[in-house]
Amino acid sequence: MTDPHEPEHNKMQLKGIMGWVEYRLPWVGLxxxxxxxxxxxxxxxxxxxxxxxxAGLALVIEIITGIVLNMHYVPTAEGAFASVERxxxxxxxxxxxxxxxANGASVFFAVIYLHMFRSFxxxxxxxxxxxxxxxxLIIFFLMIITAFTGYVLPWGQMSFWAATVITNLxxxxxxxxxxIVQWLWGDFSVGNSLLGRFNSLxxxxxxxxxxxxxxxxxxxxxxxxxxxLGIDVKGPQDTxxxxxxxxxxxxxxxxxxxxxxxxxxxxxPNMLGEPDNYIPANPLQTPNHIVPEWYLxxxxxxxxAIPDKLGGVIAMAGSIIILFAVPWLxxxxxxxxxxxxxxxxxxxxxxxxxxxxxxxxxxxxEGNWIIIGRLATFYYFFHFLVILPVVGWIESPKPLPDxxxxxxxxxxxxxxxxxx
Amino acid sequence: MRTLEKLLAVAVVAGxxxxxxxxxxxxxxxxxxxxxxxxxxxxxxxxLRRGYQVYTEVCSFCHGVEFIAFRNLTKIGLTEDxxxxxxxxxxxxxxxxxxxxxxxxxGRLSDRLPSPFPNExxxxxxxxxxxxxxxxxxxxxxxxGPDYLFALLTGYEEPPEDVEIAPGMNYxxxxxxxxxxxxxxxxxxxxxxxxxxxxxxxxxxxxxTQFLMWTAxxxxxxxxxxxxxxxxxxxxxxxxxxxxxxxxxxDVH
Numbered sequence: 001m002t003d004p005h006e007p008e009h010n011k012m013q014l015k016g017i018m019g020w021v022e023y024r025l026p027w028v029g030l031x032x033x034x035x036x037x038x039x040x041x042x043x044x045x046x047x048x049x050x051x052x053x054x055a056g057l058a059l060v061i062e063i064i065t066g067i068v069l070n071m072h073y074v075p076t077a078e079g080a081f082a083s084v085e086r087x088x089x090x091x092x093x094x095x096x097x098x099x100x101x102a103n104g105a106s107v108f109f110a111v112i113y114l115h116m117f118r119s120f121x122x123x124x125x126x127x128x129x130x131x132x133x134x135x136x137l138i139i140f141f142l143m144i145i146t147a148f149t150g151y152v153l154p155w156g157q158m159s160f161w162a163a164t165v166i167t168n169l170x171x172x173x174x175x176x177x178x179x180i181v182q183w184l185w186g187d188f189s190v191g192n193s194l195l196g197r198f199n200s201l202x203x204x205x206x207x208x209x210x211x212x213x214x215x216x217x218x219x220x221x222x223x224x225x226x227x228x229l230g231i232d233v234k235g236p237q238d239t240x241x242x243x244x245x246x247x248x249x250x251x252x253x254x255x256x257x258x259x260x261x262x263x264x265x266x267x268x269p270n271m272l273g274e275p276d277n278y279i280p281a282n283p284l285q286t287p288n289h290i291v292p293e294w295y296l297x298x299x300x301x302x303x304x305a306i307p308d309k310l311g312g313v314i315a316m317a318g319s320i321i322i323l324f325a326v327p328w329l330x331x332x333x334x335x336x337x338x339x340x341x342x343x344x345x346x347x348x349x350x351x352x353x354x355x356x357x358x359x360x361x362x363x364x365x366e367g368n369w370i371i372i373g374r375l376a377t378f379y380y381f382f383h384f385l386v387i388l389p390v391v392g393w394i395e396s397p398k399p400l401p402d403x404x405x406x407x408x409x410x411x412x413x414x415x416x417x418x419x420x
Numbered sequence: 421m422r423t424l425e426k427l428l429a430v431a432v433v434a435g436x437x438x439x440x441x442x443x444x445x446x447x448x449x450x451x452x453x454x455x456x457x458x459x460x461x462x463x464x465x466x467x468l469r470r471g472y473q474v475y476t477e478v479c480s481f482c483h484g485v486e487f488i489a490f491r492n493l494t495k496i497g498l499t500e501d502x503x504x505x506x507x508x509x510x511x512x513x514x515x516x517x518x519x520x521x522x523x524x525x526x527g528r529l530s531d532r533l534p535s536p537f538p539n540e541x542x543x544x545x546x547x548x549x550x551x552x553x554x555x556x557x558x559x560x561x562x563x564x565g566p567d568y569l570f571a572l573l574t575g576y577e578e579p580p581e582d583v584e585i586a587p588g589m590n591y592x593x594x595x596x597x598x599x600x601x602x603x604x605x606x607x608x609x610x611x612x613x614x615x616x617x618x619x620x621x622x623x624x625x626x627x628x629t630q631f632l633m634w635t636a637x638x639x640x641x642x643x644x645x646x647x648x649x650x651x652x653x654x655x656x657x658x659x660x661x662x663x664x665x666x667x668x669x670x671d672v673h
Contacts (some may be wrong), residue, residue: 043672053478082487085487085556085557088639089487089492089639095639096643096646099643143448157551223658240672244668244673245668245669248661248664248665248668248669249665251661251664251665252658252661252662252665254661255657255659255661255662256658257652258654258657259654259655259658260659262647262650262651263651263653265647266643266647266648266650266651267459267644267647269643270560275560275561275562275563275565276561278557278560278561278636279553279557279561288596293655345460375657409548
């Protein structure tokens with residue numbers, strides 16, 4: 001059977017009903033080309049490459065638990081808090097589903113941050129994977145909006161006041177600001193209308209995330225994964241089929257991921273949450289400290305680092321927008337930090353800076369925290385705008401190995417060597 | 421490189437240490453050894469019953485537990501008949517009847533425990549302007565949860581010389597702002613325990629904390645039990661995944 005019109009990937013020899021379906025809808029072939037034996041993958045990927053599949057798993061967990069929660073949730077200012085408590089008390093396994101959903105969001109963000117730092121360390125965003133990076137950033141942005149709208153739904157004190165603070169940011173925009181805020185609220189105050197639309201958005205945006213994630217993988221599969229050496233695949237000796245090698249490796253990550261999630265859900269389900277959110281929303285009483293969930297604290301710190309409201313909003317938006325320029329701000333042609341002695345130092349400084357910003361975001365903006373917050377915010381932008389381009393120009397990278405296979409097999413190093 | 425990694429470790433540790441710095445005033449409560457702590461923690465059943473007694477005879481005059489229904493009381497050791505009797509002793513507003521009027525009737529198992537005040541204004545009017553919060557979720561709605569509650573209830577003391585107490589307020593170093601409208605609610609022998617336990621302030625504080633931990637997290641025991649099984653399963657599953665991965669990769673290393 002040599003039909004010239006039949007595309008290369010469509011050569012799954014299946015019998016019976018599977019063959020009948022495959023001839024018409026080559027789904028087994030598609031899977032095989034995407035995560036199967038026909039998807040060549042750099043043989044030297046280390047465990048830092050597990051976070052993509054884990055992010056997908058986290059998304060699925062969030063969607064499934066979220067659909068079930070929404071069956072019982074009442075999106076009104078009067079009923080929301082009590083409906084969440086009903087889920088915790090009277091719905092069969094409701095407590096489990098809600099704790100998985102709430103802690104799943106935290107673990108999802110942790111996975112995404114590790115996935116992004118992997119990209120920073122190994123230069124995965126560089127030519128020709130700029131659009132893979134962009135699509136990932138769009139997912140990240142959608143995740144932030146989804147997580148924030150979700151944080152508001154239980155309608156506790158933190159929900160209400162976080163919604164108030166964040167929607168009020170739009171009022172910093174000159175002239176039209178107040179109008180925009182009221183448009184966001186659908187009312188003259190934070191209340192029922194806002195809760196209803198946040199519920200709607202919280203349900204709708206994950207669908208968009210699924211869509212962008214598919215395009216993210218589509219773009220990835222064109223030039224395939226980067227690898228710890230950051231050099232291109234030169235031939236079949238540099239790769240292994242995705243299945244069974246990387247399916248097996250991804251499953252190890254899945255096991256560890258589920259252990260972490262289960263540890264949180266069963267033994268510390270409220271550790272990452274704010275106690276104030278178990279107090280019903282009260283528009284007349286502002287909590288002492290209004291804080292977002294931990295995964296948004298660095299951005300919250302940047303927002304508060306600028307003494308001017310509009311300036312803070314611009315800085316916070318800028319801190320995410322600037323990430324889109326990273327493939328061009330990083331002027332080095334060498335991808336992996338393994339061969340970039342100078343960049344590697346700055347990578348770790350940036351990691352520290354991000355953690356410092358998180359700590360600053362968790363603390364009330366007083367005393368030294370203000371100064372630390374401003375310095376860390378300055379360094380955040382300095383890293384991208386100055387360090388990335390300049391280091392690329394002045395650094396002399398170490399010599400790159402000839403190929404993945406000689407590097408990996410030549411000196412009998414283990415394939416899956418741990419990252420630095 | 422190595423120094424940077426050390427720096428990073430220091431930053432992480434310092435970060436974790438600095439995070440609780442935003443506790444809003446008030447002394448940090450001492451950690452207590454609760455029966456519900458730990459991997460296999462469970463409620464102390466007699467303490468739950470005693471705590472319920474403290475709630476009914478002391479707290480319930482000002483505080484509600486709006487998320488608890490009479491049927492839930494079987495979970496703390498009351499028989500269904502006992503729970504029914506407790507419910508029937510309560511007067512619940514129902515209606516409207518065929519004439520459109522609200523009426524009072526004896527409680528049923530499906531009713532929630534009635535709150536002491538019909539609304540916030542009534543509660544404030546009876547409490548010198550202060551609002552006694554509903555206690556259903558109190559152990560989850562405060563930092564340090566049960567440890568905080570226990571410290572608060574046993575922590576009333578004479579104010580230091582330099583602290584001026586506002587009228588109608590009481591000094592308690594564990595309360596945010598250190599001045600609390602609630603006077604010390606527990607005193608020696610405030611309740612009489614039928615099981616012979618001596619009703620010291622500490623004992624009652626311990627019992628009510630057990631009870632309010634249960635009202636806040638009634639599925640705690642289910643959660644911990646299921647957690648242990650799940651963790652054991654996941655450890656085995658992950659071990660199997662690791663073994664499979666090694667097997668699969670054995671020929672390419």
